[in-house]
Amino acid sequence: MIGRCARLALCGITFALAVAPTLTMAERPPYREAREPCADYRPTRQALFGDLHVHSRLSFDSYVSSQRNGPEDAYRYAKGEAITLPDADGEQTVIAQLQRPIDFTAVTDHSELLGPIRLCSAEDSGFVRWHPACVATRSDLFPLQLLAMDYWASVGVTGDSAGETESMVCSLGDCDAAHKQAWQQIQDAAEAHYDRSANCEFTTFVGYEYTDAPNYANLHRNVIFRNANVTDTAISTYDTGSRNVPELWRRLADECTDTDSGCDVMAIPHNPNLAAGLMFPDPANEQEAKDRLFFEPLIELVQHKAASECRFDRLLGRGVDTEDELCDFEQAPSDNLAMLGTIFGEMRASEGEPVSVDDFARRNMVRNVLKDGLALRETSGINPFMQGFIGSTDTHSASPGGAEEDNYTGHLGRRDSGYRNLQDHFYDNPGGLAVVWAEENSRDSVFDAMRRREAYATSGTRPSVRFFAGTDLAGDLCAAPDMLEQAYASGVPMGGELAAGDATPRFLVSAAKDPGVPGNPGQDLQRLQVIKGWLDADGNTQERVFDIAGDADNGAWVDEDSCAPTGAGAAQLCSVWEDSDYTANQRAFYYVRVLENPSCRWSTRQCQAAGINPFSSSCLTQAEAMNAKLNDEGAIGNVYDRCCLAAEHESFYSPVIQERAWTSPIWINP
Structure with missing residues (x-):
C-alpha cells in the first residue's frame, strides 16, 4: 500500500x-509481486x-x-x-x-x-x-x-x-x-x-x-x-x-x-x-x-x-x-x-x-x-x-x-x-x-x-548513456575500472536532485554507440552536449547548451545515392565536466543530449526505394513519373511530391537527421 x-x-x-x-548495492530488495528472482541482476x-x-x-x-x-x-x-x-x-x-x-x-x-x-x-x-x-x-x-x-x-x-x-x-x-x-x-x-x-x-x-x-x-x-x-x-x-x-x-x-x-x-x-x-x-x-x-x-x-x-x-x-x-x-x-x-x-x-x-x-x-x-x-x-x-x-x-x-x-x-x-x-x-x-x-x-x-x-536507436552529478566525483572517473560503483557512491544519477553548495559539482557523462545488429551496425556518436537551464538573479529563466565531448565538424555525412554512412565518429565518449558558470545560490537543471552522426531519414529511404532520390536534381521528374504510375493504379493525388522538398526552404524538415538521446535531468537546488 x-x-x-x-x-x-x-x-x-x-x-x-x-x-x-x-x-x-549489497543486496537486492524484495519483490512486491510473486515471481522467481532474475538470474541477471x-x-x-x-x-x-x-x-x-x-x-x-x-x-x-x-x-x-x-x-x-x-x-x-x-x-x-x-x-x-x-x-x-x-x-x-x-x-x-x-x-x-x-x-x-x-x-x-x-x-x-x-x-x-x-x-x-x-x-x-x-x-x-x-x-x-x-x-x-x-x-x-x-x-x-x-x-x-x-x-x-x-x-x-x-x-x-x-x-x-x-x-x-x-x-x-x-x-x-x-x-x-x-x-x-x-x-x-x-x-x-x-x-x-x-x-x-x-x-x-x-x-x-x-x-x-x-x-x-x-x-x-x-x-x-x-x-x-x-x-x-x-x-x-x-x-x-x-x-x-x-x-x-x-x-x-x-x-x-x-x-x-x-x-x-x-x-x-x-x-x-x-x-x-x-x-x-x-x-x-x-x-x-x-x-x-x-x-x-x-x-x-x-x-x-x-x-x-x-x-x-x-x-x-x-x-x-x-x-x-x-x-x-x-x-x-x-x-x-x-x-x-x-x-x-x-x-x-x-x-x-x-x-x-x-x-x-x-x-x-x-x-x-x-x-x-x-x-x-x-x-x-x-x-x-x-x-x-x-x-x-x-x-x-x-x-x-x-x-x-x-x-x-x-x-x-x-x-x-x-x-x-x-x-x-x-x-x-x-x-x-x-x-x-x-x-x-x-x-x-x-x-x-x-x-x-x-x-x-x-x-x-532515444529517437529510436539504442545508445547506452550514463549521467551522474556530485561534488565528490573524481576528475579521472572515465578511466576508472569501477567508474559506476564510484559514481553511485559519490553522486546522483540522472533523474536525481543535488543540494547546491559552495563546491562546484562535477558531471560524469558517458555514452556508447548503438551496437546495431549483424549486417547493420549502429551509427557512430558525433558529440555529447549538456543542456543547462537556470533561474537568474532577477528571477528570469535562462538556458545554455555546452558541447563537452566529440566533434561537431567530424566530416560525417551520408552517401546520397545509397544512404550509407560516410566518415567516422566515436564508438564511445566520456567526460567529467564542470560548469564554469556555476553559482551556489542558483536553481538549475542539467540534462545530456547525445548526437549520432548524420543518417538518412525514414522518408528519404522510402523515397529512394520508390525510385525518387531527394538529393537528385531530377527528383521532381522522378516523382512525377511515379505519381502517374500510382494514379493509374488507383491512388489519388500527388503521392511523392514531398520527397523533393528542399531543406533550405523548410522550417524543420531535412532528408538527413541526427538520431539522438536525451537523459532525464539532474536538478541543483540551493
Whole structure:
C-alpha cells in the first residue's frame, strides 16, 4: 500500500528517493509481486529498452484503420516475432518484424471507447453491430473508415462534451460490460507474455491511454501500473470530465495507490507539442503540485507525432524561447492533433495548419516547462515539473519498438501504410524508445527506475548513456575500472536532485554507440552536449547548451545515392565536466543530449526505394513519373511530391537527421 501520507511524503521538497541510490548495492530488495528472482541482476544497473505507448485493435483509431492485431500480437512483435499489417488498400499483406526485440512494453489502448469498439467488432454483440457507426467502423472502404474515424473522435476524445456521452452505440448495447471485457483482455495479455521465470527476458505492464483532447488540444496520458493489481476499469475522460487531469490523479489515488491492494501507478504525458499550451498549467494548489510530482515522474519526449524537447525554426532563425539550432529535429508543423488531418496529400482540417514559432505556446516544449518549474519552486516552494524523459512510438499498428528508420512500416494501420506514409504523414517519424537503468528486467525493478527517473529517451536507436552529478566525483572517473560503483557512491544519477553548495559539482557523462545488429551496425556518436537551464538573479529563466565531448565538424555525412554512412565518429565518449558558470545560490537543471552522426531519414529511404532520390536534381521528374504510375493504379493525388522538398526552404524538415538521446535531468537546488 502506498497510502496518501506516504505518497505525499514521497513528493515532499526533500525528494529523498531521487537524491540517493535506492540500493545499498549489497543486496537486492524484495519483490512486491510473486515471481522467481532474475538470474541477471546487476547492482550498478543495466540499460533496458522498451516502449510504453502502444495501441492494438482495441483502440478505435487502430481498428478503423484496418489494423486487426490485438494486445497478444503486439507483445509477440515486441519479442521479435513477425505480425501482418494492412497495406494502403486495407489488405493484410504487410509483414512487420523488429530487427531485434525490446525488453519491456505496455499495451496502452484508449480507455475511451473500449466498450463501443468491442461491441462494434465482436461477432457476439448482437443487434448493436449494425448501428451505422459500427458498420462504417468494420468497413474496408477508405471513405467510410474516415467518416467512422471522425465520428468516434468527435464523441470520444476531441470535443469539449467528451465527458458527457460515449455514443448512441451504448444505448443499443452494454458498453460498461464490454469495457470491462476489453480491460480484462489487456490484463490477460500482459500476464500471458510476462516472463516470470529466472530468465527475465521480457517484461509487460498493464496500462491504457487516458485520451482527453478538447478541441484537438492533446492532454493525453499513458497510465502504467506497477503490477497485476489495477483499477476495476480503465479510468477515462468520461469518468473525470474534460480538461480535468487532476481528477484522474485523484481517481488513481482513491482506486489504486491509497488502497491496500498493492496497486501502484503512474501517468505519463505525451505530445505536449500538440497540446496548444494546455498540458502543463501552473498547479491550482499545493495538492495538485504534489499529485503531479507523484503520478507524473516522466514525460514522453519523442514519439511518431514529433519531438517535444524544444523548437527552432531554421527559416526564421529563432525558436520558442530558445536559440538552440538543433531544436529543429522532428517537429510537427501544427500545435494540435489536427496535424493528422492530411488526406490524399492535402490538409483537410483548418486546425491542422502550420503554427509559427511566435504563436507557439512556450510550454508546448518540455525544456521551457523545466525552466518554469525552477521559477515555481522559487515562489511556491515546490517544483511541480521535476520530470524525467522517455521516448516511445505511439504505434497504432500493434508494433511496439518499431522505431527503426530503415524498417518503418508506419504506425497508423492503413492510414500510413505504403505510399500513404509519404503522402499523408510525411512529418511523422518512427518514434522513439524508453530506456531505464534497472537492476534486472522485472516489473518492480523497471517501475522503480521510472519512479526515480533514472531513465532516458532515444529517437529510436539504442545508445547506452550514463549521467551522474556530485561534488565528490573524481576528475579521472572515465578511466576508472569501477567508474559506476564510484559514481553511485559519490553522486546522483540522472533523474536525481543535488543540494547546491559552495563546491562546484562535477558531471560524469558517458555514452556508447548503438551496437546495431549483424549486417547493420549502429551509427557512430558525433558529440555529447549538456543542456543547462537556470533561474537568474532577477528571477528570469535562462538556458545554455555546452558541447563537452566529440566533434561537431567530424566530416560525417551520408552517401546520397545509397544512404550509407560516410566518415567516422566515436564508438564511445566520456567526460567529467564542470560548469564554469556555476553559482551556489542558483536553481538549475542539467540534462545530456547525445548526437549520432548524420543518417538518412525514414522518408528519404522510402523515397529512394520508390525510385525518387531527394538529393537528385531530377527528383521532381522522378516523382512525377511515379505519381502517374500510382494514379493509374488507383491512388489519388500527388503521392511523392514531398520527397523533393528542399531543406533550405523548410522550417524543420531535412532528408538527413541526427538520431539522438536525451537523459532525464539532474536538478541543483540551493
